[in-house]
Amino acid sequence: MQQNLSEKLIKRLSLYHHVLVDYEYKHIEHISSPVIAELLRIDDSQVRKDLKLLTDSGKCKVGYLVKDVKSAIEKTLGFKDVKDAFIVGAGNLALALAKYDNFLTYGLRILALFDNDPLKINMTVNGKEIFHISKLANLAMRLKVENAILTVPRAAAQESADFLVSAGIKFIWNFTPCILKVPADVQVCNENLIGNFLYFTAEQVKNKKSEDL
Amino acid sequence: MQQNLSEKLIKRLSLYHHVLVDYEYKHIEHISSPVIAELLRIDDSQVRKDLKLLTDSGKCKVGYLVKDVKSAIEKTLGFKDVKDAFIVGAGNLALALAKYDNFLTYGLRILALFDNDPLKINMTVNGKEIFHISKLANLAMRLKVENAILTVPRAAAQESADFLVSAGIKFIWNFTPCILKVPADVQVCNENLIGNFLYFTAEQVKNKKSEDL
């Protein structure tokens, strides 16, 4: 597995993977850089450069072998290296993530959910049990789980993060709109849905302005 | 509103905003660039540069005025300029998004949801009705809605996108793991949850390797 892949590169690779999954499904064996570039609306030499990092399956006139590039991306991004995680909070977003079987394809295995609502405890979602939050520390230790997906309401975010840190969690995928304060050895990945949306609408504003000219 | 804010800048601004909301809630009037930088784990001169684009409220020794910077970000990112949108698909993710009242704070107003499951039709989520998908084109025209949030299952993604395009939708916030083929005048914003997750775990792999040294 290569070192120091930039965030942007990793995101592009995962988007290429989406395209390749689709091509494989349609039984198309080859794909060229201009085709990928057009679908993703990026530069075609960018695609060639990225793919060259992973594979030599590119052939003049025919493009790249879908199967090869797909598995090269999977290897580079560690799809087979399964990472276990707990979901903290059991609201709609949590249920959506728990039901999303595709995660396992990408190497993310959700083992269980946690909540403090007695009505939700012992329910099962997609084969995963919802436990009371008080069971988390013990289970994390026993199952050696260091990853948590935080989906609690904003007001409970920091408090939950503190609790996760005390339970030995080292990586928090943060779906709350809060900036979490955690020790240096704990990593937070902010999902920042709003940031994506805002970029999306800023583009709109820009487009509308250029239409006006 | 400034032009051509880069994606990264917009995402940073939205993260600063999260911090500022928290500070305002705690009745703290000032904040300094090293404090923001530490919370977000970025460079402090980056923060100063970003904030200088928006405001002159920075004062030596005291930092920035929380209230001013917060409202400057809101103005720059167009929080008051409400953008109407439909949610397409009414699964758990859709419900999570529909229940997320915060969206309106950021200028995103969800007007209604659409699905093809007869059991869901006419239900209401957080005051928003779920309509049969066949009503979408008509409603989009009448309400002049050009934004859609796509949350349907993977298998229905492209088909739904085609349908949205034919209904006059110009912007699709795509939560499916599919690359959508749309005409040049339609914009797609790929949420790519998986890409974020993969970056998150690539970091882990990197960290583990450096621990091994």
Next chain:
DNA sequence: TAGATTGTTAATCGATTAACAATC
């Protein structure tokens, strides 16, 4: 052969970081 496509270099562009004078 002609044409499509890769691989790769060089040029461009943009973003981040370091450093420090100015300020209060």
Next chain:
DNA sequence: TAGATTGTTAATCGATTAACAATC
């Protein structure tokens, strides 16, 4: 004054794009 902090420049770093020879 000493020290914290901003504002800003210059240096560095990294990413993207353009161009085109090589290939099949």
